[in-house]
Amino acid sequence: MLHPSLVKSRSKHRPWALSILIHRLLDKSNSATEVMVLDHIKHAIYSLLVFMCFGDKMDEARIKQITDLKHRALLATIQFKILNIFPRVGKIIFRNRWKEPTTLRKEIDSMFIPLIQARVKYVEEKAKDGVHKKEEQPVAYVETLLNLELPEEKRKLTLMKRWLVSAAVILEGLRRHPPSHFLLPHRVGEEMELSGYVIPKNSIIYFMVREMGLDPKVWEDPMEFKLERFLNTDRNGEPFDITGNREIKMMPFGAGRRICPAYDFALLHLEANFIWHFEWKPVEGDDVDLTEELDFTFTMKNPLTDCLLYK
Numbered sequence: 001m002l003h004p005s006l007v008k009s010r011s012k013h014r015p016w017a018l019s020i021l022i023h024r025l026l027d028k029s030n031s032a033t034e035v036m037v038l039d040h041i042k043h044a045i046y047s048l049l050v051f052m053c054f055g056d057k058m059d060e061a062r063i064k065q066i067t068d069l070k071h072r073a074l075l076a077t078i079q080f081k082i083l084n085i086f087p088r089v090g091k092i093i094f095r096n097r098w099k100e101p102t103t104l105r106k107e108i109d110s111m112f113i114p115l116i117q118a119r120v121k122y123v124e125e126k127a128k129d130g131v132h133k134k135e136e137q138p139v140a141y142v143e144t145l146l147n148l149e150l151p152e153e154k155r156k157l158t159l160m161k162r163w164l165v166s167a168a169v170i171l172e173g174l175r176r177h178p179p180s181h182f183l184l185p186h187r188v189g190e191e192m193e194l195s196g197y198v199i200p201k202n203s204i205i206y207f208m209v210r211e212m213g214l215d216p217k218v219w220e221d222p223m224e225f226k227l228e229r230f231l232n233t234d235r236n237g238e239p240f241d242i243t244g245n246r247e248i249k250m251m252p253f254g255a256g257r258r259i260c261p262a263y264d265f266a267l268l269h270l271e272a273n274f275i276w277h278f279e280w281k282p283v284e285g286d287d288v289d290l291t292e293e294l295d296f297t298f299t300m301k302n303p304l305t306d307c308l309l310y311k
């Protein structure tokens with residue numbers, strides 16, 4: 001609940017209302033009701049994301065369950081790092097620790113798969129009856145994934161494959177044409193040796209993001225646009241790890257503790273905008289030119305404006 005003084009202030013549009021609130025939160029001797037601003041913001045963001053993904057407004061308890069689960073999953077990517085060391089042997093040595101990510105994975109599946117299935121049912125019923133008994137809902141992100149078709153096999157995807165293709169398109173684009181060819185400059189904290197070279201303390205390092213994505217020692221036919229690179233899961237059944245926690249093959253968002261804090265949001269946004277809203281078709285007689293040009297980031301020299309059809 002918001003404190004009455006804040007509600008009053010907000011209704012009069014007084015901009016200093018938030019600073020008063022923060023002041024009160026910090027001043028423990030003050031008797032004002034404490035408001036956990038972060039919790040409210042987190043709840044609002046998750047409500048929005050869940051609505052975008054599944055098209056349905058969910059009650060507060062369900063949103064909280066999803067928030068908690070996602071939070072645990074995010075923390076787990078750090079906690080379970082040790083399991084990436086010699087995974088085959090590690091599966092035997094850390095047998096008990098392996099149970100945790102497996103259980104978490106099951107919890108995630110049992111949370112999200114029913115939501116996906118509910119959406120499938122909603123879409124099917126709507127197609128059959130014209131309108132649905134439930135309140136009309138906007139197109140959800142899940143639907144755009146369900147509608148994808150493997151071009152060569154001419155078949156719709158299974159739940160797992162649908163999700164992978166949409167990830168694969170974006171990842172291959174980021175490998176071939178990362179918006180930033182370098183990370184932000186990083187300073188070396190301690191003198192160190194790397195591949196026989198001494199890197200003095202305080203050196204400024206530039207990571208060559210573009211070259212990493214095109215390295216023929218790492219990528220077969222690096223100049224080719226191939227979704228297959230990202231369609232398969234690794235030997236642990238995991239999809240490609242863009243954070244570089246398990247292995248660094250490319251780093252369009254950086255890696256480690258200075259990784260782009262919005263990488264997850266950016267990927268979701270890219271998928272939603274590119275796959276959800278637009279149908280990509282080349283215009284007859286107009287060759288798609290992939291030449292890059294430096295703007296704020298690297299962009300297409302000749303943008304695709306004419307090739308876009310709004311869905």
Ligand code: HEM
Nearest residue numbers: 179180182183184185252253254255258259260261262266
């Ligand atoms: C495709 C989209 C994006 C790409 C490829 C990208 C890539 C990057 C890269 C390469 C870095 C530097 C990492 C490093 O030097 O180690 C970075 C940092 C950062 N990005 Fe992004 N980014 C994207 C979208 C966004 C968005 C949408 C936001 C904000 C909403 C954002 C916020 C930031 C911030 C605040 C940092 C600085 C982090 C720090 O210095 O600790 N990025 N991003």
